[in-house]
Amino acid sequence: MPTTAPRGVGHLRGDEPFPVAARRSLADAQLRRNLGHATSTIRAKSAAVIDEVPDWQELREAGSAIKADTMARLPELLQQLETAVVAAGGTVHWAVDAVEANRIVTDLVTATGTDRVMKVKSMATQEIGLNEALEAAGIEPVETDLAELIVQLGRDKPSHILVPAIHRNRAEIREIFLREMPGVDPSLTDEPAILAAAARRHLRRTFLSTRVAISGANFAVAETGALAVVESEGNGRMCLTLPDTLITVMGIEKVIPTWADLEVFLQLLPRASTGERMNPYTSMWTGVTPGDGPQDFHLVLLDNGRSAVLADEVGRQALHCIRCSACLNVCPVYERTGGHAYGSVYPGPIGAVLSPQLTGVEDNASLPYASSLCGACFDACPVKIDIPSILVHLRAEHVTAYRSEHRLPSAEAVTMAAAAYTMDHLPMYEAAQRGSRLARFAGRRGRGLPPPLSGWTVGRDLPQPPPQTFREWWTQR
Amino acid sequence: MRIALFVTCLADTLFPEAAKATVRLLERLGHEVVFPQDQTCCGQMHINTGYPDDALRLVRRHVRTFAPYDVVVAPSASCVGSVRHQHALVARRAGDERLASQAEEIARRTYELSELLVDVLGLTDLDAYYPHRVTYHPTCHSLRMIRVGDKPLRLLRAVRGLDLVELPQAEQCCGFGGTFALKNADTSTAMLADKMRHVLATKADVCTAGDASCLMHIGGGLARLRTGVRTVHLAEILANTEPAPAPAGRAQRKTDGVPA
Numbered sequence: 117m118p119t120t121a122p123r124g125v126g127h128l129r130g131d132e133p134f135p136v137a138a139r140r141s142l143a144d145a146q147l148r149r150n151l152g153h154a155t156s157t158i159r160a161k162s163a164a165v166i167d168e169v170p171d172w173q174e175l176r177e178a179g180s181a182i183k184a185d186t187m188a189r190l191p192e193l194l195q196q197l198e199t200a201v202v203a204a205g206g207t208v209h210w211a212v213d214a215v216e217a218n219r220i221v222t223d224l225v226t227a228t229g230t231d232r233v234m235k236v237k238s239m240a241t242q243e244i245g246l247n248e249a250l251e252a253a254g255i256e257p258v259e260t261d262l263a264e265l266i267v268q269l270g271r272d273k274p275s276h277i278l279v280p281a282i283h284r285n286r287a288e289i290r291e292i293f294l295r296e297m298p299g300v301d302p303s304l305t306d307e308p309a310i311l312a313a314a315a316r317r318h319l320r321r322t323f324l325s326t327r328v329a330i331s332g333a334n335f336a337v338a339e340t341g342a343l344a345v346v347e348s349e350g351n352g353r354m355c356l357t358l359p360d361t362l363i364t365v366m367g368i369e370k371v372i373p374t375w376a377d378l379e380v381f382l383q384l385l386p387r388a389s390t391g392e393r394m395n396p397y398t399s400m401w402t403g404v405t406p407g408d409g410p411q412d413f414h415l416v417l418l419d420n421g422r423s424a425v426l427a428d429e430v431g432r433q434a435l436h437c438i439r440c441s442a443c444l445n446v447c448p449v450y451e452r453t454g455g456h457a458y459g460s461v462y463p464g465p466i467g468a469v470l471s472p473q474l475t476g477v478e479d480n481a482s483l484p485y486a487s488s489l490c491g492a493c494f495d496a497c498p499v500k501i502d503i504p505s506i507l508v509h510l511r512a513e514h515v516t517a518y519r520s521e522h523r524l525p526s527a528e529a530v531t532m533a534a535a536a537y538t539m540d541h542l543p544m545y546e547a548a549q550r551g552s553r554l555a556r557f558a559g560r561r562g563r564g565l566p567p568p569l570s571g572w573t574v575g576r577d578l579p580q581p582p583p584q585t586f587r588e589w590w591t592q593r
Numbered sequence: 594m595r596i597a598l599f600v601t602c603l604a605d606t607l608f609p610e611a612a613k614a615t616v617r618l619l620e621r622l623g624h625e626v627v628f629p630q631d632q633t634c635c636g637q638m639h640i641n642t643g644y645p646d647d648a649l650r651l652v653r654r655h656v657r658t659f660a661p662y663d664v665v666v667a668p669s670a671s672c673v674g675s676v677r678h679q680h681a682l683v684a685r686r687a688g689d690e691r692l693a694s695q696a697e698e699i700a701r702r703t704y705e706l707s708e709l710l711v712d713v714l715g716l717t718d719l720d721a722y723y724p725h726r727v728t729y730h731p732t733c734h735s736l737r738m739i740r741v742g743d744k745p746l747r748l749l750r751a752v753r754g755l756d757l758v759e760l761p762q763a764e765q766c767c768g769f770g771g772t773f774a775l776k777n778a779d780t781s782t783a784m785l786a787d788k789m790r791h792v793l794a795t796k797a798d799v800c801t802a803g804d805a806s807c808l809m810h811i812g813g814g815l816a817r818l819r820t821g822v823r824t825v826h827l828a829e830i831l832a833n834t835e836p837a838p839a840p841a842g843r844a845q846r847k848t849d850g851v852p853a
Contacts, residue, residue, distance in 0.1 A: 508640060511642060539636075582607065
């Protein structure tokens with residue numbers, strides 16, 4: 117059985133269950149305003165540019181089909197990728213989990229003799245906690261994506277896959293820069309252009325004086341060994357071209373079979389994610405080219421639980437994810453709780469299915485329930501991942517896991533079994549219906565109910581049971 | 594046409610007016626409604642909470658109960674969605690291929706009320722009369738699970754006397770989500786608060802939908818705030834006629850000071 121992502125390293129598990137963490141975010145009015153504004157803006161932008169594409173549904177089908185094909189022959193494609201990367205002058209490393217990946221990257225950086233690296237925003241390195249591992253080895257990682265830099269300077273955690281600082285507004289960002297950015301102009305205002313210029317001055321020094329860069333990858337083409345990063349700011353391109361050594365850490369699911377397949381994803385990704393027709397910067401590189409760009413290229417292929425996801429025939433769809441974050445932007449739960457409540461670098465609907473699968477469902481048992489199953493995520497997903505079905509599947513996995521680990525069934529399991537039994541025995545069901553009228557004893561608005569039913573009365577009245585059920589009416593008519 | 598009513602456990606137990614209205618409406622249109630008495634619950638709550646094994650017996654019961662009927666109707670998009678998209682999965686998960694194919698057959702003959710009226714019976718004008726300002730909440734499962742589209746709106750637009758007002762951000766979930774409302778009560782309440790804000794912004798007297806469950810949630814919130822806005826199932830509006838008006842609202846709301 118393939119192993120899951122190890123405990124004690126990386127950022128896939130939260131310290132507290134979702135409902136507890138969510139309660140804190142829900143009480144933060146500023147956070148809810150920031151999130152509500154940002155997600156509704158990006159939703160509208162994205163919907164407008166998707167409407168322009170007459171074959172959007174066919175593109176989604178194509179993206180979904182390419183990903184399904186990729187997953188069906190992942191080992192073969194990864195070997196093909198390795199052969200192509202090596203032939204182009206790169207080196208390929210295989211990392212079974214976060215611990216191994218961090219060690220490989222740290223050793224590679226240490227071998228160059230540098231004590232500072234610059235980073236292209238990367239979910240994979242966030243997932244494995246690479247920054248912390250580098251710092252522990254005396255190496256300073258500098259994030260160069262603007263939003264990621266804001267999070268790093270603020271000693272904060274990212275709360276969105278694409279817009280890590282979505283939970284911050286510009287006044288908060290100004291304060292972070294004033295407090296944490298070395299040599300910042302003290303008369304800084306909260307104008308976006310002024311803030312961006314300050315970050316640019318800060319980052320230029322890093323770009324020109326740092327010899328090693330670490331990136332993620334959006335795609336890797338098996339047939340040619342080409343890697344691709346798409347971004348909006350150009351800082352990523354600086355990282356990918358200026359240093360002597362480039363180390364890319366990539367989840368094994370990011371491989372695609374052919375160069376032509378990129379055509380589909382480069383149409384789907386920007387429209388679904390940032391609401392742009394095309395992302396401003398698309399960088400691609402294949403191994404090394406003498407005299408141009410990094411002269412030493414390493415590709416670290418990361419498993420960290422992905423093989424376990426692949427082994428689950430329902431859940432494996434989660435590996436189709438191209439990290440566009442469209443599901444976050446349409447999710448009514450994410451919009452109100454923000455990303456931190458999910459406790460993982462992968463928040464929102466995709467995080468609620470991916471994180472519990474990477475860690476094993478018991479390590480993130482509250483996440484599959486962090487959804488009302490409204491289905492907006494499924495409709496928004498550019499590669500048609502059926503997130504609601506995976507959520508329901510994982511809930512059943514959790515119940516099964518709980519059952520095998522505990523001698524006594526949970527109170528919920530007892531209730532559910534009793535309810536199913538009752539509903540399968542007509543006289544008992546009819547008696548229970550009559551019993552529902554006893555609910556009047558719960559108080560006029562149901563405020564006397566025991567947990568978990570008391571959750572209902574946080575903000576709603578209970579319906580008053582009618583004097584007669586439908587079936588009683590039917591029998592008497 | 595002979596139509597079997599799949600009443601749903603929620604309408605049977607707590608919202609019989611929605612089910613009675615469905616019967617009255619279909620009989621008024623000249624159809625024979627039968628009520629297979631062995632039915633109880635489709636098992637959606639069990640399936641969505643992680644208990645497909647417990648739901649299996651309810652899927653069996655549902656299949657056994659509805660196998661003899663050619664057309665089945667339910668006043669709930671959510672329960673129809675479960676029959677269509679979950680029953681066969683639950684059966685297959687248990688290795689019962691025969692049950693799965695029976696469930697698929699029944700699913701093909703099972704319609705949500707607006708689907709039956711518009712697609713099967715070919716009607717949009719039902720000669721209904723409902724002189725109120727009404728806003729329509731398209732429940733998530735109507736919208737995205739069984740895709741009823743604008744059928745309920747077409748039916749509502751044909752109701753005489755009815756002033757239909759558009760609900761802002763109508764497509765956003767009300768936050769019910771079955772056991773989600775209990776397990777994530779705070780998030781659910783936050784979603785409900787926004788939904789209620791939008792309902793109140795329409796200045797409607799009545800908020801309607803095709804699912805008693807979502808209406809129970811929204812109505813429970815509106816009653817708690819003593820807004821005076823009633824929640825009424827789509828079937829109750831469509832069943833209402835000028836010569837034979839349906840009983841207005843539910844008894845509970847009267848105690849909350851509903852304007853006449």
